[in-house]
Amino acid sequence: MIKFDNVRFSVKDEKTAEEKIILNDVNLEIRGSNITAITGHNGGGKSTLVKLLMGMEKPTAGKIYYKNKDITSLGVTERARLGFSVAFQQPVRFKGITVGKLLELASGRKRMVGELCEYLSAVGLCAKDYVNREVDSTLSGGELKRIELATALAKGGDVFILDEPEAGIDLWSFEELIKTFSSLADRTVIIVTHQKKILEIADTIVLLNHGTEPQAGTREQMLPLLAESEEVCGKLRRN
Ligand SMILES: Nc1ncnc2c1ncn2[C@@H]1O[C@H](COP(=O)(O)OP(=O)(O)OP(=O)(O)O)[C@@H](O)[C@H]1O
Ligand SMILES: [Mg+2]
DSSP states (O other), X not given: OEEEEEEEEEEXXXXXXXXXXXXXXXXXXXXXXXXXXXEOSTTXXXXXXXXXXXXXXXXXXXXXXXXXXXXTTOOHHHHHHTTEEEEOSSOOOEEEEEHHHHHHHHHTSOOOHHHHHHHHHHTTOOHHHHTTSEESTTSOHHHHHHHHHHHHHHHOOSEEEEESTTTTOOHHHHHHHHHHHHTTTTSEXXXXXXXXXXXXXXXXXXXXXXXXXXXXXXXXXXXXXXXHHHHHHHHHHHO
């Protein structure tokens, strides 16, 4: 289980030197063996939360616990060692390295091609077409996004953190991806998403809106609430 205890994250505005609060006193418990979806408006702080989870950013105040251990000061490598696996909103390209090699490196040991191909199939890519390709700018946005997801699967571990895994993924592959996410439900899965179909497989939904206390609840509690806020936004847009 992961716990955010009064976590705040702020940055200094370079021009005015004023403090800009991005996450304000976040208290959150993320359960194990559970799919937690994090949703909310653009700029609400979701990717920042992912960076804090992975140790790429450190809280300005507050603590982060994993299985009751204080991990606030641990960096990315140490958290990866604890079993944290991540797929970022904007994947990185690794020129000069093949998809197969990237997956092998992520998995941390020598792998047979067949094993590597399974990870690609799990994200809906025809493995033989991709395993020897370079992770460079010739890959499309959707392909790169899926290769990043396959890398997170290859790394494995107990905690999967996926930031908008649906972005750029076509409708046909989407159903397959949903099945892949559901198959991870015995781990701690945290998915940042704007997609209703992903919210519908989540056990817990967290609504994160800029600087305000996150609202969390079961899917049954949160889906009607989200529908309500969508209606309000729709009215605002219409008026
Ligand atoms: N290092 C930084 N310096 C200044 N502002 C930042 C920094 N990091 C994030 N922000 C701001 O904090 C807010 C939250 O950003 P974040 O990327 O976490 O949003 P998000 O919820 O992931 O949005 P989206 O749905 O568009 O992906 C944004 O307004 C962003 O511009
Ligand atoms: Mg984001």
